[in-house]
Amino acid sequence: MPRDTNRTGSPWQGMGAVAIKELSDHLSSSRMRVLEWLVVLTAAASLYGAVRSASGGSGSDPFVFLRLFTNAQPPLPSFAALLGFLIPLVAIGLGFDAVNGEYSRRTMSRILSQPLYRDALLCGKFLAGLATLGICLVALWLLVIGLGLVALGVPPGGEEIARSLVFLLLALAYAGVWLAIAMLFSIVFRSAATSALVTLGLWLFFALLWPMLAPALAQVIAPPDPLAQAFGQPTLQTMQWEQWLGRLSPAQLFNEAVIAILSPATRALGPVFLSQLEGALVGTPLPLTQSLALIWPQATGLLAGVILLFAIGYIAFQRQEVRA
Amino acid sequence: MNTTDTTPVIQAEALCKRYGATSAVDGITLSIGRGEVFGLLGPNGAGKTTTILMLLGLTEATSGTVRVLGCDPQRDPLTVKRHVGYMPDAVGFYDHLTARENLAYTARLLGMPQKERDAAIDQALARVRLQHAADKRVVTFSRGMRQRLGLAEIIMKGAQVAILDEPTSGLDPQSTEEFLTLVRTLSADGVTVLLSSHLLEHMQRICDRVALFHAGRIALMGTVPELAQRVLGGGHAVLVQARGNDLAKVLESVEGVGRVEPAGEDAYRLRADRDVRAAVARAVVSAGGELLGLSPETPSLDAIYNRYFQDQSANEEIRHAA
Numbered sequence: 001m002p003r004d005t006n007r008t009g010s011p012w013q014g015m016g017a018v019a020i021k022e023l024s025d026h027l028s029s030s031r032m033r034v035l036e037w038l039v040v041l042t043a044a045a046s047l048y049g050a051v052r053s054a055s056g057g058s059g060s061d062p063f064v065f066l067r068l069f070t071n072a073q074p075p076l077p078s079f080a081a082l083l084g085f086l087i088p089l090v091a092i093g094l095g096f097d098a099v100n101g102e103y104s105r106r107t108m109s110r111i112l113s114q115p116l117y118r119d120a121l122l123c124g125k126f127l128a129g130l131a132t133l134g135i136c137l138v139a140l141w142l143l144v145i146g147l148g149l150v151a152l153g154v155p156p157g158g159e160e161i162a163r164s165l166v167f168l169l170l171a172l173a174y175a176g177v178w179l180a181i182a183m184l185f186s187i188v189f190r191s192a193a194t195s196a197l198v199t200l201g202l203w204l205f206f207a208l209l210w211p212m213l214a215p216a217l218a219q220v221i222a223p224p225d226p227l228a229q230a231f232g233q234p235t236l237q238t239m240q241w242e243q244w245l246g247r248l249s250p251a252q253l254f255n256e257a258v259i260a261i262l263s264p265a266t267r268a269l270g271p272v273f274l275s276q277l278e279g280a281l282v283g284t285p286l287p288l289t290q291s292l293a294l295i296w297p298q299a300t301g302l303l304a305g306v307i308l309l310f311a312i313g314y315i316a317f318q319r320q321e322v323r324a
Numbered sequence: 325m326n327t328t329d330t331t332p333v334i335q336a337e338a339l340c341k342r343y344g345a346t347s348a349v350d351g352i353t354l355s356i357g358r359g360e361v362f363g364l365l366g367p368n369g370a371g372k373t374t375t376i377l378m379l380l381g382l383t384e385a386t387s388g389t390v391r392v393l394g395c396d397p398q399r400d401p402l403t404v405k406r407h408v409g410y411m412p413d414a415v416g417f418y419d420h421l422t423a424r425e426n427l428a429y430t431a432r433l434l435g436m437p438q439k440e441r442d443a444a445i446d447q448a449l450a451r452v453r454l455q456h457a458a459d460k461r462v463v464t465f466s467r468g469m470r471q472r473l474g475l476a477e478i479i480m481k482g483a484q485v486a487i488l489d490e491p492t493s494g495l496d497p498q499s500t501e502e503f504l505t506l507v508r509t510l511s512a513d514g515v516t517v518l519l520s521s522h523l524l525e526h527m528q529r530i531c532d533r534v535a536l537f538h539a540g541r542i543a544l545m546g547t548v549p550e551l552a553q554r555v556l557g558g559g560h561a562v563l564v565q566a567r568g569n570d571l572a573k574v575l576e577s578v579e580g581v582g583r584v585e586p587a588g589e590d591a592y593r594l595r596a597d598r599d600v601r602a603a604v605a606r607a608v609v610s611a612g613g614e615l616l617g618l619s620p621e622t623p624s625l626d627a628i629y630n631r632y633f634q635d636q637s638a639n640e641e642i643r644h645a646a
Binding site for chain 2 (some may be wrong): 007008009013014015017025097105110112113116186321322323
C-alpha cells in the first residue's frame with residue numbers, strides 16, 4: 001500500500017511525551033505497586049533461603065554471589081527461577097490494556113488527532129513499559145547485591161558483577177517478550193478483560209503446560225526406537241526434538257540462558273556425548289566469554305521474539321480503524 | 325484575521341471511502357470557508373464521522389482528494405493535525421489525571437514550550453469556565469464539563485479549524501446552551517467550525533451552512549432558508565391561532581393563501597405566496613372569530629429533514645413498484 005511511503009514529518013514526533021506520560025502512569029499506578037510488592041516479598045523469601053545455604057557453604061567458592069541467584073531452598077524456588085515466573089506477570093500487568101484501554105477511555109481518536117503518528121504512540125508505550133520493567137529489575141538487582149554484601153560479608157568479584165549484569169539484560173529481554181505479547185493482544189482485542197485473559201492464559205501455557213507437552217509431542221514426532229527403550233534411555237532424536245520444541249517457549253530460552261550465565265560450570269545446554277567430554281575439566285568454571293557464546297542463541301532468540309512480536313503488533317495497529 | 329482571504333479552509337473533492345463492497349462515503353464534494361460554522365447532518369451511519377476522520381487523515385480515503393488549510397491530510401497529517409482541533413463523539417480524558425494534567429499532556433504532544441504551557445492552559449480553561457475545576461480529577465466531571473474540556477483543548481491548541489463530532493448529544497439543555505455559545509465565540513474569533521449532529525434544532529441555531537448526508541452522499545447543502553426553499557417549496561408559512569366556527573374555510577378564502585393545514589386545537593398553518601398576516605387578521609375578526617396569535621414560521625431544519633426523507637422513501641417505493 002502506498003499509504004506510508006510519502007507521508008511527511010518524523011514518526012518519532014511526540015514519542016517522548018507519550019513515553020514520559022506512560023512511565024509516570026505506570027510508576028504511580030496502584031496496579032504496579034501491587035505487582036512490585038508481590039515480586040519483592042517472594043524474592044525476599046527465596047533470597048533468605050539462598051543466603052542461608054550460601055553462607056553455610058565452603059568459603060572457597062569463587063562465585064558465592066551468583067549462588068544468591070541460583071540456590072534454591074525447597075519448597076521455594078531459586079531467585080532466578082522465581083523471576084522467570086514473575087517477570088511475565090509484571091510485563092502483562094503493564095501491557096495488557098496499553099492500546100484497548102485508550103479505546104475504552106475514548107481517548108484514542110483525541111490523542112491521534114494531535115500531531116503525532118501512531119508509530120510514536122505505540123513505541124512510546126512500549127518504551128515506557130520497558131523502562132518501568134528496567135527500573136524494577138535494576139532496583140531488585142541492587143537489593144540482591146546489597147543483601148549479599150550484608151549477609152555474606154564479602155564484596156562481589158568483577159566477573160560476578162558482569163555475569164549478574166548479563167542476567168539483568170536477559171531478564172529485561174524476557175520481560176520485553178511478554179510486554180510485546182501483552183501489547184499485541186491489547187491491539188487485537190478491543191476488550192481489556194479479553195486481552196488480559198488471553199495473555200495470562202498464554203503465560204500459564206508456556207510456564208506450566210508446555211514443559212509437559214513438549215516431551216509428549218517429541219515422543220510422537222520421533223518415537224524412541226525399541227533398543228533404546230529396552231535400556232530405558234530416550235533416543236537422541238527424541239531428546240533433540242524435545243529440546244527444540246521446548247525452546248519455542250520464551251520461558252525455556254530464558255531459563256537455559258540464566259543457568260549458563262549464573263552457573264559458570266555449565267558447559268552445554270543440550271545433550272552431550274561422552275566422547276565430547278574427553279579432556280574436559282568437568283566442574284571447572286568457563287570464562288565469561290565462553291558462557292556468553294553458550295547463551296548467544298538463547299539471547300538472540302529472546303531479542304528476535306521481542307522485535308517480531310512488536311512488529312506484528314505495529315502492523316496490526318497501523319491497519320486498525322481508529323473510529324470510536 | 326484576513327477577511328479578504330477567500331481560499332477555502334476545507335475542501336473535499338469526490339471523496340470516497342469503501343469498506344469491501346459497501347461504501348461508507350460515496351463521492352462527497354464540499355468546500356468550507358474561513359470562520360464559517362458548517363453542519364453535517366444526517367442519520368447515524370450516513371457517513372458523517374467517516375468524512376471527519378478522512379479530513380483529519382485518521383482514515384485513508386479510497387479515492388478523491390482532500391485539502392485542509394491547503395495540506396493533504398493523507399500525506400502531511402502532522403501539519404493538518406497541528407492546526408485542526410478535533411473533539412470526537414463522547415470525548416474521553418484520562419480519568420486519573422486532573423483537567424490541567426490532561427491538557428498539559430496534549431500541550432507536550434504539541435511540542436508547546438513549557439513557559440507558554442501553563443498560561444495557555446489557564447486561559448483555555450477560563451474561556452470554557454472550568455478554572456474552578458482545573459485541579460480536579462476528570463473522573464469527577466460531568467458530561468457537559470468533559471465536552472467543555474474538549475473545547476478547551478481546541479482553544480489551547482490555537483486551532484484554526486475545530487471539528488466537533490456530535491458535541492451536544494447527551495447534554496442537558498443548560499449545558500447545551502453554554503456549549504453553543506462557546507462555539508459561537510470560537511467562530512467569532514475566525515475559527516472555522518465543522519459540526520456533526522443529528523440534533524437539528526441545535527444545528528439550525530449555530531450553523532451558517534449545513535450539508536444533509538444520506539447514504540454516504542450529500543443530499544442537500546446550503547443555508548437553512550435555501551434548503552427550505554428547495555425542499556418545502558417557496559413562500560411564507562404563518563401559524564394562526566384563532567377560535568371560531570369554520571375558520572379553515574375563512575382562512576382559505578384569504579387572497580394569497582395556498583394551503584391551510586390544521587396544526588392542533590384552534591391552530592392552523594397557512595402557506596402563502598406573500599406576507600398575508602394583516603389580511604388574515606382582518607378575515608378572522610370579520611368572520612366573528614377570536615384571534616389569539618399570529619406568527620410567521622421560520623422553516624425548521626426538522627421540517628426540512630423530515631420532508632426530505634419522506635420524499636426519499638416515497639420515491640424509492642415508486643421505483644420499487646415500477
